Amino acid sequence: MTNDEKNETVERKIQYLFNENMNMFREEGISSFALGYPILVKQNNKTKSVMKSPLFIWKLDIKRSKTDMNEFIISREENSEVEINKVLLIQLLSDDKISLSDVYSDEIEENEKSVLTFEEIKKIIEKINEKLKIDFSEEFKLEKFPEKAEEIDKKGIEKPFIFYGGILGLFKRQNEGIIQDFNDLRENFNKFKFNVSDRDDFQMTNKNSSVSTDPSQQNVVETLTNTQYKIIQGPPGTGKSQTLTAIITNALENGANILVVCEKKTALDVIYEKLAELGLGDLTAMLNDPAADRKAIVKRVRDLEEKFPKTEQYDEQKYEYTVNSYKDLKNKYNEHQNLLKKPLKSDDSSSINDTAIKYLEGKNYSDYYYVDTTKNDINSIYKILDRIDNLLSKIGNISNIQKFENIYNEKLGQISSYEIFFSETSDTLENLKKLISIVEQNLEKYGDEFKNSYGANKLKVSVFSIFNAKIREIKNAWNGIYSDSQKVRNYNGKYINKRFSEHDYGVYLKELKEFSDMLNEIINNRKEFISFIDENKNDSISKEDEAFINNFIKYSEEKGINDKPEFLTTSYYYSLLQNSDLKNQRYKDFGINIPKLIENDKYITENQRYRIKKYWNDIRKRALSNMGTGENIKMLYNLRKNAKYGKINTLREIVATNVNFFKDMFPIIMTDPNTCSAVFPLQEGIFDLVVFDEASQLKLEEVLPSMMRGKYKIVSGDIHQMPPSNYFGTETEQTGLTENKEIDEETLFLSDSESLLDYVNNLKDDVIMSYLDFHYRSKHPKLINFSNAAFYESRLVPMPEKKEYIPIEYFKVDGIYKARKNDDEADKIVEYIFGEKVLIDGKLPSVGIVTLNLEQKNNIVNKINNYLRKNDNEETKNRYNQLLENNMFVKNLENVQGDERDIMLLSTTFGKSEEGKFIQNFGPLNNQDKGYKLLNVLITRAKYRFSVFTSIPDENINSWENEVIKNGNNGRGIFYAYLAYAKAVSENDREAESRILEVLSGDKMKNTNILYEKIEDTDKKIIEIIKNEIKVGENDEIVKNYKIGGFTLEYAVKDKNEEKAKILIDLNSVNNFSGNTAYKSIIYRKNMFENMGYEYKLLDMASYI
Structure with missing residues (x-):
């Protein structure tokens, strides 16, 4: 090896140490x-x-x-x-x-x-x-x-x-503290119970917190002490640190002390910063290194003894009153929501809530037909509607039913033969026509004198006919008419029994014509009338139902109701609600109490910190007083050896001397598992509450001693994220496998990969899981929609985007995969971070780069260093230094959990070889049991944008659906599905995007790109209510199922020419507001939507019944 080669090797090693040390320091807070x-x-x-x-x-x-x-x-x-x-x-x-x-x-x-x-x-x-x-x-x-x-x-x-x-x-840090704990456990095994049965419910006072919480976070707080173990199932970006802060502040107000344990200092820093913002940082001891932290702890205690800080004043009486008022208001509201869940009738599964919604979504009628709900249920209503529908389909209209009904009810027994009946009806009709014609002819001939000679004037006609020939002719005409009407009277008496007027000619003539019309209708509807009779013969309908039908038909005809089925069902719901408890037990003064509830919540959130500070400062003062003179404290918390202690006391020795005093000084301890074991005595239940963050990354053997130290154990993590094994790194990447060999994935998940989260999740007794449902990290819902559909059963509710932009970029590189690296992808990423595309609104964001193996990670680091050497100018230096100041990292897939950056860049690394072959060997991503967890962690790290650089062939990516159908949302199928999704989002292919989400979610995520639905029937009662309660302009329209991020509002008001709504409307139903945190849902939704710039209106259903 030449000197240049040696120097280059040394330089690469130094670069590696620099980058890895920087990453470790960011995560753990300690330079290695x-x-x-x-x-x-x-x-x-x-x-x-x-x-x-x-x-x-x-x-x-x-x-x-x-x-x-x-x-x-x-x-x-x-x-x-x-x-x-x-x-x-x-x-x-x-x-x-x-x-x-x-x-x-x-x-x-x-x-x-x-x-x-x-x-x-x-x-x-x-x-x-x-x-x-x-x-x-x-x-x-x-x-x-x-x-x-x-x-x-x-x-x-x-x-x-x-x-x-x-x-x-x-x-790296050495676990000597944990090792010592296990030595103690082994030597004194029988002295430990491994279960704390004596637990005080420290939450008896209240269940409030000093930070704003969403309903799912508040549910964690309110059920904190229900069981010894609580799992907080927190998917990426759901506000786990906010939840833990809420837990801590609630525990503090209730007088509990808290131990927070996490391997990564970055996670502890986030919680500490939130506490510091509340002014509670001085109650916290952050312990990373027993030796290094000792001096600061000793000085803080000595400072408290020498000059105790003043406690901020607050209105204690007002606070107490507000807490009690708040408790009363939310309990009453929750009781009202529980009432809505109740069934309306013991034999009916429909709830008050569902019935009220059906009633409000019905047409708006000025009056309703009363239904005796003690005798009728929805099934009998449907039966009556079927009967009316059958009659209408056979007979044509309601008037026919009424006419046929009269004949049928009175004279059915007389109709022995349809042929005889219709023959007699036909003859009578002809006779009627003749009578009417004769009457009209005489009227034309004799005028009013003929008309005045009818009925009561018979005596006058008889007398004057002797003297007057004209009157005599009129009398003879009427006698002829009476004689000819005999057939009509006979038919009438036999079948219809209609009473004709005997005193008023005008009425008589009108009645003759009506009678004629009726008979004519019977003749013309011969087939329908026979069907009507058969219907009545074959249907064993009760007299009560028959009377109900007749009365309803009559009522609806009088009111001019056209849609009778809709009217009857709405009337039924209305009658049910009128007979329910909703009227008497509703949440009275809704418009007054809900604003008061919101006001109380805000006041308590803002002022609880002062209550906490006063409580714990009083505790501290008593503890300092009980320690005796200040000299006693200084002797124990010594800065140098003294007369009593011949050496500097270690932090462990200080704590062990009086652990309760230390907890009084610092009721919040934040540390890692090893430091916890190194500082605190192994004593079961010495802390009221022990909280574990990022629990899926904590090995059980490392945190078991910490867990034993707590009475209540809170385990925060995500069962769909990675376990704490290093299987992606040295175990797989350094094996020297050739390209045509498959990795033995059975070796990836060994017994040491079990996490604390896995352990507690498998406990059957005294454990409960609480879910966090609202996703905050992503600035655009499309960054989380894939994981939501594939891994979280579509239960996550993402926040809406504040502006329209493309949140996922897809770059097809088609680089060559050689020696477990992809130079083309690495070059593109280097070009990206030093170019203009990386900027957000002209500013450089925080950037994270992730690869699928160690070789590609090191390759990108080397490419960055080569770029810096070749471009030794101020612009490049400034860009690189700024990237580092914004905490840029380059990591492989295994080490990225817990990180988040504005922009994440992914090099998928794998591609075709120089020979054109593509081996689908993605290492642990191929694992059918847990491979999806790595993908899930990877694709949920970005806050603003996720950029994919890939060389994987399209034909493989396009096989995603067959792979998913065959193997589920796991393995390479789900990996391909994400690449297809990223491409669809990047190209704004909404159809492909929706299709992928539908398949992965099992059709739970449908129509994700449909913003709202138009309302076709504008005569609904709820529409009239909205118009009465809200000012709706001429150019406005009311729409339903309006979507904002992952939220759906029942109704909204928007300008007809705009897509975005102006006013959002919720119904106070259990669909949105239910459970023990129903009250919190109102506060959360109102505050959130109003902060987004919307006008928000909550309609109380009970007020409109």
């Missing part, structure tokens, strides 16, 4: 870059391999020069820590049964700053020699490593020795 010096070389007694391990780890800092991109600066602060290699201690104890802990502690604990001199190191080595018999030099020097490692191994086999060479590397 250090020098291991000197090196103990020793043969392992069991395996016979040669161990080369540093005795001490010297903390260093590594930075990239901002002026010269090819220059890295490695430095060490004067007081930087020197750590003992505790991994070496454990190895020696295990292999040689030699304990060297006293050797280290004797020297280091004497040194306040933990900075060793070479003389002190020499003394430690001499003491090690007494136990281990090693070969070492008394002269300190920096030895060069030999060209061949075998030279060191050979000497180490002969005898253990100290090699004075140094190793630059990343020395």
